[in-house]
């Protein structure tokens with residue numbers, strides 16, 4: 165009986181050790197999943213993939229750009245996106261252009277106004293394994309979003325699972 169009790173203690177101890185070794189998804193050691201904290205260099209010179217206008221409260225005009233790896237993957241419809249892919253979404257206020265409207269003779273022209281934020285998705289399947297292999301980045305006035313805010317990105321982008329978490333389609 166004594167041996168059996170010892171055996172149970174040993175099994176329970178092992179189970180505890182194993183449980184501690186298995187990280188909860190997205191939280192290897194209870195820390196928040198890593199996200200992008202530095203603006204990728206040279207993003208403003210990358211190639212255009214597509215644009216998107218959000219109405220409502222956002223009222224934004226956005227341009228989606230990609231580095232060479234991203235551009236080629238988008239263009240060739242390559243899924244999943246390879247490591248090294250970086251997608252940038254540059255967001256601006258969507259404002260009417262008085263200058264253009266004067267020329268048209270009516271209100272119909274909207275152009276990018278003040279920049280609001282830049283967002284990035286950086287593919288690194290190891291580093292960002294907890295968030296589907298994508299590191300999310302958000303910068304307003306050059307400052308990164310805080311950890312709590314950055315938690316919102318992955319759950320929504322997961323809805324685009326069929327296209328490797330990317331919503332934007334290549335505009336030919």
Ligand code: HEC
Pocket residue numbers: 216217218226228251252253283284285300301302309313314316317318320321329330331332333
């Ligand atoms: C409620 C859902 C939702 C949340 C939350 C969200 N996104 Fe998105 N994101 C979208 C949709 C839809 C698009 C495509 C339309 C557009 O570009 O406006 C998009 C586009 C993007 C793109 C262009 C690539 C692509 O997937 O089309 C990037 C980069 C991006 N989001 C980054 C982020 C970051 C960083 C965060 C967190 C701070 C974030 N997103 C939070 C829904 C979301």
